[in-house]
Amino acid sequence: MDCSAGGFRPKITVNRIGTAGRRGWGEFMEDQVSNMDNNRKAGTIKLAAKVALVALIFAVVFYLIYFTSQYGKANFILSSSEITSGEEVQVTRYTGRDKVYFFINRKFEDLDSNMFAIEIEYFENNDFRRYKQISYEIDKDFQSLAAYIPSDYFRRPGKYRVKASLDGKVVAANEIEFAEK
16 A cells, blocks of 8 residues: 555556456457367367277277187087087087097187196086096197097986086086987
């Protein structure tokens, strides 16, 4: 405040934020409206970028969940004739002295295992019970393995479950049925 001899006179100062030099109130408001328009455009662009980023993250997470659920799954086929590829049809009913041929590979990778085992379970008393096991020692870089199970392993008519294990972990199981010889 300025208290000079002439009396009490308050000193009024106007703070013009964002103005350069001596400009009028109208010019100041035009700048503010222009800044608001620019801020809205920038805000819309930022919002669109955030939405796109969230959508991209969801797409990547979904892809990873799908890919990891499929990665390493085994393709295990049983048939009454020799199998040459993973495209063969699964056979579930066998008769007489049929050999059970099998084929195993993994989706998207080698077998990546040192030990392959087939566990044969027989269905009795409303449950599958362990019956026989066949083991193969293999190299980790095998793409697939195909062979047969002799009919002697399926002497009794009835239902069987054949499980495929790689390094002790069951990767697939198929049910088959043998009819009377």
